[in-house]
Amino acid sequence: MTRVAVLGAGSWGTVLAAVLGDSGCRVALWARSPEAAARLQVERRDARAAPALVLPASVSPTAEVDVALDAAEIVLFVVPTGAMREVAGRAGPSISAGAMVVSCAKGFEPDSRLRMTEVLAAAAPALEGRITALSGPNLAGEIAEGHPAAAVVAGSNPEATLAVQAALSSTRLRLYTNGDVVGVEYGGALKNCIAIAAGVADGLAMGVNGRSALVARGLAEIARLGVAAGAQALTFSGLAGLGDLIATCTSPRSRNYQVGVNLAAGRSLPEIARLLGHVAEGVNTTAVARSLAADYHVRTPVIDGVYEVLYRQRPVQEVLHELMAGPPGDEFADLLGSGR
Amino acid sequence: MTRVAVLGAGSWGTVLAAVLGDSGCRVALWARSPEAAARLQVERRDARAAPALVLPASVSPTAEVDVALDAAEIVLFVVPTGAMREVAGRAGPSISAGAMVVSCAKGFEPDSRLRMTEVLAAAAPALEGRITALSGPNLAGEIAEGHPAAAVVAGSNPEATLAVQAALSSTRLRLYTNGDVVGVEYGGALKNCIAIAAGVADGLAMGVNGRSALVARGLAEIARLGVAAGAQALTFSGLAGLGDLIATCTSPRSRNYQVGVNLAAGRSLPEIARLLGHVAEGVNTTAVARSLAADYHVRTPVIDGVYEVLYRQRPVQEVLHELMAGPPGDEFADLLGSGR
Numbered sequence: 194m195t196r197v198a199v200l201g202a203g204s205w206g207t208v209l210a211a212v213l214g215d216s217g218c219r220v221a222l223w224a225r226s227p228e229a230a231a232r233l234q235v236e237r238r239d240a241r242a243a244p245a246l247v248l249p250a251s252v253s254p255t256a257e258v259d260v261a262l263d264a265a266e267i268v269l270f271v272v273p274t275g276a277m278r279e280v281a282g283r284a285g286p287s288i289s290a291g292a293m294v295v296s297c298a299k300g301f302e303p304d305s306r307l308r309m310t311e312v313l314a315a316a317a318p319a320l321e322g323r324i325t326a327l328s329g330p331n332l333a334g335e336i337a338e339g340h341p342a343a344a345v346v347a348g349s350n351p352e353a354t355l356a357v358q359a360a361l362s363s364t365r366l367r368l369y370t371n372g373d374v375v376g377v378e379y380g381g382a383l384k385n386c387i388a389i390a391a392g393v394a395d396g397l398a399m400g401v402n403g404r405s406a407l408v409a410r411g412l413a414e415i416a417r418l419g420v421a422a423g424a425q426a427l428t429f430s431g432l433a434g435l436g437d438l439i440a441t442c443t444s445p446r447s448r449n450y451q452v453g454v455n456l457a458a459g460r461s462l463p464e465i466a467r468l469l470g471h472v473a474e475g476v477n478t479t480a481v482a483r484s485l486a487a488d489y490h491v492r493t494p495v496i497d498g499v500y501e502v503l504y505r506q507r508p509v510q511e512v513l514h515e516l517m518a519g520p521p522g523d524e525f526a527d528l529l530g531s532g533r
Numbered sequence: 534m535t536r537v538a539v540l541g542a543g544s545w546g547t548v549l550a551a552v553l554g555d556s557g558c559r560v561a562l563w564a565r566s567p568e569a570a571a572r573l574q575v576e577r578r579d580a581r582a583a584p585a586l587v588l589p590a591s592v593s594p595t596a597e598v599d600v601a602l603d604a605a606e607i608v609l610f611v612v613p614t615g616a617m618r619e620v621a622g623r624a625g626p627s628i629s630a631g632a633m634v635v636s637c638a639k640g641f642e643p644d645s646r647l648r649m650t651e652v653l654a655a656a657a658p659a660l661e662g663r664i665t666a667l668s669g670p671n672l673a674g675e676i677a678e679g680h681p682a683a684a685v686v687a688g689s690n691p692e693a694t695l696a697v698q699a700a701l702s703s704t705r706l707r708l709y710t711n712g713d714v715v716g717v718e719y720g721g722a723l724k725n726c727i728a729i730a731a732g733v734a735d736g737l738a739m740g741v742n743g744r745s746a747l748v749a750r751g752l753a754e755i756a757r758l759g760v761a762a763g764a765q766a767l768t769f770s771g772l773a774g775l776g777d778l779i780a781t782c783t784s785p786r787s788r789n790y791q792v793g794v795n796l797a798a799g800r801s802l803p804e805i806a807r808l809l810g811h812v813a814e815g816v817n818t819t820a821v822a823r824s825l826a827a828d829y830h831v832r833t834p835v836i837d838g839v840y841e842v843l844y845r846q847r848p849v850q851e852v853l854h855e856l857m858a859g860p861p862g863d864e865f866a867d868l869l870g871s872g873r
Contacts, residue, residue: 329742329746330741330742330745330746330749331742332740332741332742335740335741335742335743336742338740340739340740340742340743341739341740341742341743341857342740342742342743342746343742343743343746343861345864358861362861367857367861368861369861369862369863369864370862370863370864371863371864371865372863399680399681400672400675400678400680400681400682401670401672401675401780401783401784401786402669402670402671402672402675402676402680402681402682402683402780403675403680403681403682403683404779404780405670405776405777405779405780405783406669406670406682406683406772406776408775408776408779409670409770409771409772409774409775409776409779410776412770412775413770413771416770427865428864428865429770430749430752430753430756430769430770431749431753431864431865432746432749432864434749435748435749435752435775436745436746436748436749436750437745439744439745439748439749439779439782439783440741440742440744440745442779443741443745443779443783444741446741517681517704517707521683521698521702521707521708521709522709522710523709523710523711523712524685524709524710524711524768524771524772525711525767525768525771
């Protein structure tokens with residue numbers, strides 16, 4: 194019976210804890226607030242995040258990080274990207290020497306622009322060599338309802354990825370391994386920017402043809418930027434690239450897609466944050482992606498367009514029109530070095 | 534005023550004729566039956582194929598191939614794959630010496646397994662060097678309604694692709710060029726097999742996560758098979774690969790997707806053909822793809838699964854279960870030569 198600690202009791206953390214608990218793991222689920230932990234202990238569910246889901250008896254909610262980590266063989270960090278460093282710093286010293294660590298957050302640290310596994314390594318250097326990332330088309334609500342899903346465990350150390358795969362795989366969550374952690378993390382993070390664009394396109398009733406063209410051009414941008422950062426191009430054709438992108442861009446359940454739909458309706462970012470009750474990861478990721486693209490000299494017109502709408506209040510119609518205008522040339526000229 | 538002949542007055546041919554007529558071309562639209570041509574001449578629309586669309590005055594329907602081809606500078610073949618050879622043989626001798634030719638059909642010739650541009654070249658050898666293929670996320674109904682779309686003009690001769698791009702591009706149809714005609718034709722054809730699988734997944738309410746994983750694995754198969762046939766891997770990340778795949782797998786308007794939905798409901802292929810009023814291209818393409826995969830020694834589990842359901846009447850649940858079972862390994866092991 195593998196002992197797993199899930200740090201973070203948002204919707205994804207709660208669903209992961211339940212799925213792992215159902216598949217034979219003994220799971221400690223850490224919630225930041227004692228009230229949230231107590232509620233989960235009593236109610237055994239999170240009505241807001243995943244109404245369909247009941248925590249099995251094998252899942253123990255707690256607000257004490259040390260209790261959650263006690264004897265844990267696998268530690269999942271399922272916190273927002275902005276909280277990763279702090280939680281890793283708090284948890285790091287209590288993680289057992291042989292335990293493997295998994296980042297389940299998709300995005301970059303705002304100022305440092307580090308990937309989440311890099312933040313984990315920086316905040317808890319003792320974890321070096323034991324850090325992996327979990328990513329894929331994993332809408333939490335669907336997994337809560339019992340639909341099977343697949344994902345990728347990525348890391349540079351095969352011993353770590355294989356251990357995590359072996360411990361967490363089940364019929365409800367098929368886990369593949371991938372050695373390209375840069376690609377898996379870039380795919381998971383950047384797809385949120387394209388999901389905002391897809392939401393805008395659908396909000397403006399642009400049609401499936403137009404949205405599909407936008408998403409395809411968006412994946413090319415993700416791949417370009419990822420490869421510039423050291424990723425393997427192939428990864429972007431996989432579950433954590435294309436797979437996650439399609440899921441996020443076609444499901445109304447995606448938070449980032451919802452941001453786009455609301456932008457298309459003319460709402461401002463603060464209004465949207467109030468309306469949805471959260472700031473979707475893609476909003477911060479778009480700013481980081483734009484800055485990375487500038488440093489790597491990579492053209493990212495879709496991401497730039499999303500940035501213009503989010504941070505410079507440019508009207509969505511204008512930006513979309515600009516994206517669709519201009520003479521189209523050779524489809525891959527910009528990838529093949531001719532500059533357009 | 535470019536003179537264009539559109540051979541084939543199905544929904545895609547009719548919509549293309551209208552879009553080109555609206556954007557300043559003078560278009561002859563050839564319908565096989567004199568009755569259909571006469572009806573289009575009088576009614577100026579095809580109520581069944583594209584109710585939203587009215588043919589502009591610049592479009593002249595005719596049932597005479599020679600009339601349609603008279604002085605045409607661009608000739609579009611918009612016929613089912615099974616009719617391409619016959620129509621090309623009939624039209625070939627009447628095509629002007631300098632005219633460029635465009636295949637708008639997506640699939641293979643059943644017995645020869647030739648791509649459509651290969652069929653054109655075989656049936657009308659004088660066209661050599663002037664043959665291109667048009668492909669992309671182009672649901673005809675959406676374009677008829679005025680939504681803008683993008684596509685790729687592919688051919689090995691840049692003179693031909695640039696001429697077609699220049700003649701046919703408009704704000705409603707953005708045309709990129711691509712020199713990889715094998716990749717563009719494989720992408721357009723094979724995506725129909727994956728669309729059948731996506732329809733099955735949705736018909737069985739498998740969820741967006743599962744469908745997205747299936748589509749991502751499907752694109753990997755398409756790319757693998759295409760590359761084995763001489764295509765560039767990059768093409769499958771573009772409009773004619775990923776773009777068309779997403780559109781076809783996520784829109785209920787896609788005929789091939791509808792075949793999948795009906796298979797999931799337990800209907801047989803003949804029943805589905807009766808119900809939908811046509812045999813979708815993906816049905817034949819799946820048989821050809823499976824045979825090509827065997828010859829090229831390429832693993833195509835999703836396409837094989839669709840084949841089993843279509844041609845061996847295996848229950849969809851059983852095949853889908855098999856696809857989701859088995860130990861997942863390294864995500865790209867099968868692409869990287871280790872054999873699984």
